[in-house]
Amino acid sequence: xxxxxxxxxxxxxxxxxxxxxxxxxxxxxxxxxxxxxxxxxxxxxxxxxxxxxxxxxxxxxxxxxxxxxxxxxxxxxxxxxxxxxxxxxxxxxxxxxxxxxxxxxxxxxxxxxxxxxxxxxxxxxxxxxxxxxxxxxxxxxxxxxxxxxxxxxxxxxxxxxxxxxxxxxxxxxxxxxxxxxxxxxxxxxxxxxxxxxxxxxxxxxxxxxxxxxxxxxxxxxxxxxxxxxxxxxxxxxxxxxxxxxxxxxxxxxxxxxxxxxxxxxxxxxxxxxxxxxxxxxxxxxxxxxxxxxxxxxxxxxxxxxxxxxxxxxxxxxxxxxxxxxxxxxxxxxxxxxxxxxxxxxxxxxxxxxxxxxxxxxxxxxxxxxxxxxxxxxxxxxxxxxxxxxxxxxxxxxxxxxxxxxxxxxxxxxxxxxxxxxxxxxxxxxxxxxxxxxxxxxxxxxxxxxxxxxxxxxxxxxxxxxxxxxxxxxxxxxxxx
Amino acid sequence: xxxxxxxxxxxxxxxxxxxxxxxxxxxxxxxxxxxxxxxxxxxxxxxxxxxxxxxxxxxxxxxxxxxxxxxxxxxxxxxxxxxxxxxxxxxxxxxxxxxxxxxxxxxxxxxxxxxxxxxxxxxxxxxxxxxxxxxxxxxxxxxxxxxxxxxxxxxxxxxxxxxxxxxxxxxxxxxxxxxxxxxxxxxxxxxxxxxxxxxxxxxxxxxxxxxxxxxxxxxxxxxxxxxxxxxxxxxxxx
Numbered sequence: 001x002x003x004x005x006x007x008x009x010x011x012x013x014x015x016x017x018x019x020x021x022x023x024x025x026x027x028x029x030x031x032x033x034x035x036x037x038x039x040x041x042x043x044x045x046x047x048x049x050x051x052x053x054x055x056x057x058x059x060x061x062x063x064x065x066x067x068x069x070x071x072x073x074x075x076x077x078x079x080x081x082x083x084x085x086x087x088x089x090x091x092x093x094x095x096x097x098x099x100x101x102x103x104x105x106x107x108x109x110x111x112x113x114x115x116x117x118x119x120x121x122x123x124x125x126x127x128x129x130x131x132x133x134x135x136x137x138x139x140x141x142x143x144x145x146x147x148x149x150x151x152x153x154x155x156x157x158x159x160x161x162x163x164x165x166x167x168x169x170x171x172x173x174x175x176x177x178x179x180x181x182x183x184x185x186x187x188x189x190x191x192x193x194x195x196x197x198x199x200x201x202x203x204x205x206x207x208x209x210x211x212x213x214x215x216x217x218x219x220x221x222x223x224x225x226x227x228x229x230x231x232x233x234x235x236x237x238x239x240x241x242x243x244x245x246x247x248x249x250x251x252x253x254x255x256x257x258x259x260x261x262x263x264x265x266x267x268x269x270x271x272x273x274x275x276x277x278x279x280x281x282x283x284x285x286x287x288x289x290x291x292x293x294x295x296x297x298x299x300x301x302x303x304x305x306x307x308x309x310x311x312x313x314x315x316x317x318x319x320x321x322x323x324x325x326x327x328x329x330x331x332x333x334x335x336x337x338x339x340x341x342x343x344x345x346x347x348x349x350x351x352x353x354x355x356x357x358x359x360x361x362x363x364x365x366x367x368x369x370x371x372x373x374x375x376x377x378x379x380x381x382x383x384x385x386x387x388x389x390x391x392x393x394x395x396x397x398x399x400x401x402x403x404x405x406x407x408x409x410x411x412x413x414x415x416x417x418x419x420x421x422x423x424x425x426x427x428x429x430x431x432x433x434x435x436x437x438x439x440x441x442x443x444x445x446x447x448x449x450x451x452x453x454x455x456x457x458x459x460x461x462x463x464x465x466x467x468x469x470x471x472x473x474x475x476x477x478x479x480x
Numbered sequence: 481x482x483x484x485x486x487x488x489x490x491x492x493x494x495x496x497x498x499x500x501x502x503x504x505x506x507x508x509x510x511x512x513x514x515x516x517x518x519x520x521x522x523x524x525x526x527x528x529x530x531x532x533x534x535x536x537x538x539x540x541x542x543x544x545x546x547x548x549x550x551x552x553x554x555x556x557x558x559x560x561x562x563x564x565x566x567x568x569x570x571x572x573x574x575x576x577x578x579x580x581x582x583x584x585x586x587x588x589x590x591x592x593x594x595x596x597x598x599x600x601x602x603x604x605x606x607x608x609x610x611x612x613x614x615x616x617x618x619x620x621x622x623x624x625x626x627x628x629x630x631x632x633x634x635x636x637x638x639x640x641x642x643x644x645x646x647x648x649x650x651x652x653x654x655x656x657x658x659x660x661x662x663x664x665x666x667x668x669x670x671x672x673x674x675x676x677x678x679x680x681x682x683x684x685x686x687x688x689x690x691x692x693x694x695x696x697x698x699x700x701x702x703x704x705x706x707x708x709x710x711x712x713x714x715x716x717x718x
Contacts, residue, residue: 024580027591028589028591031589031590031591031592032589033589036589039592042594049594050592050594050596051508051592051593051594052594105593105594106591106592106593106594107591107593108503108504108506108507108591108593108595109505109506109507109577109580109581109591110502110503110504110505110506110507110573110577111503114576117569117572117573120569122562122565122566123566129661129662130662132661132662133662133663137661151660155654155655155656156558156651156652156654156655156656157558157559157562157656158656158658158660159555159559159656159657159658160492160558160559160562160563161562162658162659162661162662163489163492163559163658164492164495164496164563164566165662166662167492167493167495167496167497168496168499168500169662170496170605171493171496171497171499171500171602171605171606172500174601174602174604174605175500175597175599175601175602176596176597178594178596178597179509179595179596179597182593182594182595183500183503183595186503186593
């Protein structure tokens with residue numbers, strides 16, 4: 001039985017969450033009047049609510065039942081709280097098990113997490129509207145933001161949401177005071193799990209939706225097995241030692257540059273809402289950061305893929321009068337990724353400029369590759385210059401790259417690179433940042449800036465050896 | 481128009497009560513009586529759903545509907561189908577929870593959630609009765625209910641699908657007219673109520689298009705309708 005929402009064949013399935021059923025079995029065991037937990041009463045201002053448990057009692061029960069040591073039992077208890085089977089009565093936003101007298105209560109099965117049903121935005125909107133009524137218009141900042149977003153997305157349903165919130169509020173009023181308190185706590189706990197407050201994570205976060213429904217029956221029979229095995233034979237194989245070695249090398253080189261694994265300077269904008277990091281790392285910025293310049297030393301491809309790095313390399317090549325290699329490589333990239341209509345003209349232009357004998361920016365390719373390329377250019381396609389491009393790339397990588405690393409141009413770039421100070425924000429400043437969030441530069445504007453750069457480069461004209469040589473020849477002729 | 485609005489409002493009320501009731505299943509206040517109350521509320525909700533669907537479908541398939549009324553009807557349609565969807569969701573949940581916490585077996589314990597009171601008042605509100613009669617339903621009701629629930633859930637699912645196929649309401653053209661924030665009904669709204677209660681007596685007229693100052697034509701009109709409904713009078717639906 002499904003709660004119907006969408007009916008197409010895309011990625012809509014939540015992954016297996018086998019742990020949920022197992023935890024539920026334990027929770028039901030905890031209820032047993034003989035071998036389960038002892039309940040206390042929670043005393044509030046006007047009422048008392050039964051069925052509260054102390055954290056240390058839960059901990060002791062887990063140690064006893066599962067035969068774990070104290071650390072593991074605490075972790076297990078925290079998992080139960082994080083999934084939402086038990087909720088804390090004080091400090092409701094931090095879902096951990098405190099092994100002391102702080103009180104917890106069991107969540108009603110209606111609000112238990114279920115694998116095949118997600119917490120719907122409609123219900124969240126109704127909850128926020130109800131909370132708004134109860135708190136007379138004072139929602140927390142992140143709740144307010146969610147409310148505004150939901151109002152934009154679900155505008156067509158908004159009358160329904162407002163009316164349903166009012167009706168649920170009024171239906172709630174019919175109940176006993178203590179029951180009302182309990183229901184409020186239950187709902188609040190449910191939404192802390194499924195819509196976590198900022199700077200916390202939800203235990204029900206599972207990444208992306210999956211393509212295959214884990215609850216569907218498994219396909220059996222011989223046909224799928226045959227298809228699977230024939231595909232396995234066709235796959236290219238690499239020795240696992242080789243591939244794992246490459247993975248290890250990549251991880252150890254780049255691990256300090258990954259914002260997920262190491263803190264980035266000045267601060268991660270996703271965590272602190274401060275966009276200095278993005279501003280300092282724009283594609284074409286005046287002064288690149290130290291981390292960025294360090295990445296150029298890892299790999300020739302890293303250098304070329306970074307616009308700042310490529311510009312620096314171009315400057316170096318200009319000084320050495322060997323800019324034609326980079327220009328040829330860039331022209332081949334343009335051909336590969338460009339539009340299909342301009343392909344023929346581009347290929348001809350490249351041939352005239354770089355490959356023809358006596359061309360103004362002739363590149364040095366070996367005879368065999370030149371043969372293949374010229375033959376391919378009779379009927380040009382996107383990848384006709386691939387062999388030549390690879391040859392030039394390897395040439396640059398083996399020869400020029402090394403010289404670039406030792407050159408004064410690069411050393412200058414390294415010296416000028418800036419290393420920003422890490423930010424230290426207090427909680428109040430973080431709230432302030434969250435309020436003043438600005439959108440970054442629009443990608444269309446970035447694309448336009450790129451295009452302008454390219455046009456400027458093309459217009460300024462290449463400096464190549466032939467022109468210089470011809471100028472020198474003319475000068476010597478004049479002198480004569 | 482007035483009759484569809486009444487049906488929808490009552491439906492919202494019943495769906496909200498059903499949600500309150502279903503949040504108790506498996507908890508400390510679960511009992512055979514609760515399951516009986518769930519059944520009664522569900523039946524009432526299905527009754528209202530059928531009526532509402534017939535009225536709305538008939539209205540919206542009428543090609544000669546004036547534009548203003550069509551917009552109102554589409555708004556009501558979206559609201560009605562949304563409440564049907566969450567009712568269907570609640571039914572699915574109650575069905576699976578009922579299977580996990582069968583009251584008839586002696587071994588299963590209920591989760592001690594801290595909820596103590598009965599839900600009789602909520603059910604009474606749902607059924608528009610001043611008070612619920614207190615006779616305890618038989619234990620066999622529970623088994624019957626489980627079996628029926630699956631059938632009824634598929635029936636509601638079918639109803640939603642049928643509705644979508646018969647009438648095509650483009651969700652992106654529908655704009656909400658009500659207020660952005662929900663305010664509970666307060667005594668201070670008396671003046672605007674008096675203004676509109678005159679309109680409420682006249683069932684055939686379409687909703688008046690009020691000036692921009694007021695929170696929304698539909699919103700205030702709803703406020704006016706709620707006053708007679710809240711007096712727990714069973715509105716006869718034709």
